[in-house]
Amino acid sequence: MKIAKFEDIKDWQESRSLTNLIYRYTRKSNFSKDFGLCDQIRRASISVMSNIAECFESQSNSEFIKFLFYAKRSSGEVRCQLYIAKDQRYISEEEFKVAYEQIIYVSKLTSKFITYLKNIKTPQLYKLLTL
Numbered sequence: 001m002k003i004a005k006f007e008d009i010k011d012w013q014e015s016r017s018l019t020n021l022i023y024r025y026t027r028k029s030n031f032s033k034d035f036g037l038c039d040q041i042r043r044a045s046i047s048v049m050s051n052i053a054e055c056f057e058s059q060s061n062s063e064f065i066k067f068l069f070y071a072k073r074s075s076g077e078v079r080c081q082l083y084i085a086k087d088q089r090y091i092s093e094e095e096f097k098v099a100y101e102q103i104i105y106v107s108k109l110t111s112k113f114i115t116y117l118k119n120i121k122t123p124q125l126y127k128l129l130t131l
Contacts, residue, residue, distance in 0.1 A: 006056035011109040014047035015071070018102045022078070025099065041081040047074035048106060052115035061117045068114050077105040 022045040025031060026038045047064050048071045056068030077099065086096040 003056075009052060009056065009113075011071075011106065011113055012049055012056075014054040014102070014106045014109060015045070015052060017035060018066050018078070018099070018106055019049055020043040020074040021099055021102060025085065025091050026093060030088075031085060033091065034088070035057070036086075037081060037084055037090075041078060041085065044074045044077040060121065065114055065117050068117070072107055072110045072114070073075070075103055075110065078103050079107075081109065086099065 003009060019042075022041055026042055032038055051067045051074065053072035055071070058064040058067060080104070080127045082091070082096055082099050085091045086093065091099070
């Protein structure tokens with residue numbers, strides 16, 4: 001299968017699912033009232049999927065990889081904020097586990113994508129192949 005647009009990237013699709021999950025959690029009354037944390041975790045999850053989309057428009061594999069690293073760092077930020085949300089009892093242990101597993105999956109996909117791009121020899125080959 002050819003990657004013709006960023007929406008074809010599995011990592012982006014999974015990060016979109018994560019963002020939707022974060023928005024669902026942050027709509028809860030207690031969570032939504034913590035404006036700082038609510039805004040920050042939303043921004044971090046948005047950053048993951050946005051950086052994956054942005055990297056697709058890159059002109060080189062090295063630039064693509066740079067934006068994937070930004071996405072990976074934002075994944076770590078979401079994980080940290082999930083702990084805060086759980087500790088403040090804004091989300092249940094089960095909700096935490098679901099979101100944590102999703103962000104770990106996204107982070108692993110991002111790492112695999114980075115490794116793949118580092119190992120290919122032909123520039124722009126990533127636009128022809130899927131993971």
